[in-house]
Amino acid sequence: MLGRLRRIEGQIRGLQRMVDEDTYCIDVLTQISAAKSALHAVAVGLLEDHLAHCVVDAARAGDPTAKVKEASDAIARLVRS
Amino acid sequence: MLGRLRRIEGQIRGLQRMVDEDTYCIDVLTQISAAKSALHAVAVGLLEDHLAHCVVDAARAGDPTAKVKEASDAIARLVRS
Amino acid sequence: MLGRLRRIEGQIRGLQRMVDEDTYCIDVLTQISAAKSALHAVAVGLLEDHLAHCVVDAARAGDPTAKVKEASDAIARLVRS
Amino acid sequence: MLGRLRRIEGQIRGLQRMVDEDTYCIDVLTQISAAKSALHAVAVGLLEDHLAHCVVDAARAGDPTAKVKEASDAIARLVRS
Numbered sequence: 001m002l003g004r005l006r007r008i009e010g011q012i013r014g015l016q017r018m019v020d021e022d023t024y025c026i027d028v029l030t031q032i033s034a035a036k037s038a039l040h041a042v043a044v045g046l047l048e049d050h051l052a053h054c055v056v057d058a059a060r061a062g063d064p065t066a067k068v069k070e071a072s073d074a075i076a077r078l079v080r081s
Numbered sequence: 082m083l084g085r086l087r088r089i090e091g092q093i094r095g096l097q098r099m100v101d102e103d104t105y106c107i108d109v110l111t112q113i114s115a116a117k118s119a120l121h122a123v124a125v126g127l128l129e130d131h132l133a134h135c136v137v138d139a140a141r142a143g144d145p146t147a148k149v150k151e152a153s154d155a156i157a158r159l160v161r162s
Numbered sequence: 163m164l165g166r167l168r169r170i171e172g173q174i175r176g177l178q179r180m181v182d183e184d185t186y187c188i189d190v191l192t193q194i195s196a197a198k199s200a201l202h203a204v205a206v207g208l209l210e211d212h213l214a215h216c217v218v219d220a221a222r223a224g225d226p227t228a229k230v231k232e233a234s235d236a237i238a239r240l241v242r243s
Numbered sequence: 244m245l246g247r248l249r250r251i252e253g254q255i256r257g258l259q260r261m262v263d264e265d266t267y268c269i270d271v272l273t274q275i276s277a278a279k280s281a282l283h284a285v286a287v288g289l290l291e292d293h294l295a296h297c298v299v300d301a302a303r304a305g306d307p308t309a310k311v312k313e314a315s316d317a318i319a320r321l322v323r324s
Contacts (some may be wrong), residue, residue, distance in 0.1 A: 001289045005259045009251035014253045019105035019244050024292040029317040033324035036279060040160050040324070043275045050268040051136060056149070057158035059140035068137070074272040079121050079160055080242065082181050090174045097167045099181045106212040114243035118199060124194045128205040131187040155191040161323065162195035202322050210315035216309070217294060221302035230299070234291035241283050241322055
């Protein structure tokens with residue numbers, strides 16, 4: 001996860017360089033789409049971890065309702081952001 | 082869920098009418114964004130149900146790994162579509 | 163454009179049938195992602211038309227500022243919906 | 244634009260810290276959604292500039308078809324990433 005985020009940080013710094021050097025807008029936009037995809041991959045990985053640990057543990061412990069609600073609220077924020 | 086999908090069907094029919102009557106593009110696009118938001122609401126509702134039932138039941142029955150993977154794959158498809 | 167919207171209407175009706183017949187959530191979600199992709203294709207097609215006609219005509223007639231602003235507001239609504 | 248990208252770089256570094264310190268997944272996801280929104284704002288700003296300059300200049304110079312196609316391809320990549 002940390003390695004992926006470091007690569008995204010590198011992509012964002014690359015974007016700053018591109019803007020600074022007046023790179024053609026369309027090429028900057030392509031790089032933004034790549035950074036967005038990479039962020040999505042991190043988000044989906046975190047959600048998978050969250051389901052596999054927090055939601056599953058709550059289900060075994062008794063009442064997972066709050067954890068399920070919290071996870072679907074996070075999914076809603078992610079798809080609408 | 083069914084009520085929401087019926088309203089989305091109405092929105093899509095409204096879009097056909099707008100295109101047919103040469104409505105101004107920007108107004109058609111606003112309506113498309115509204116239909117997309119409504120589809121997202123249905124998707125998040127289904128995901129919440131899926132977590133609350135399939136994932137939780139699998140957690141209680143023993144091994145939820147497959148259900149968790151399936152849910153996160155569905156989330157990945159949703160955010161990237 | 164109209165043909166595409168009719169196919170999306172068919173997809174939404176298919177979704178109602180799936181929900182009505184208690185189809186497995188994940189399969190319903192896959193179909194929702196497909197409908198969302200199809201809506202995106204219509205939106206991008208409309209935006210391309212809008213740029214090729216309204217924005218281009220406004221540029222030739224003199225001041226395209228308002229049309230450009232309107233188009234980018236529509237893009238912003240689309241990516242955030 | 245550069246200022247916005249620097250703030251996004253800060254958000255990504257904040258995300259690394261959160262992951263490193265085992266921050267609760269849901270809070271990390273909220274921060275990812277915020278970074279995604281910020282990236283969208285940069286993308287829409289770049290598209291607006293692109294329309295206002297490249298597309299408008301091409302329209303005035305004669306044939307904007309290639310620029311319009313390029314812009315709508317970039318929009319398509321952005322909404323699907």
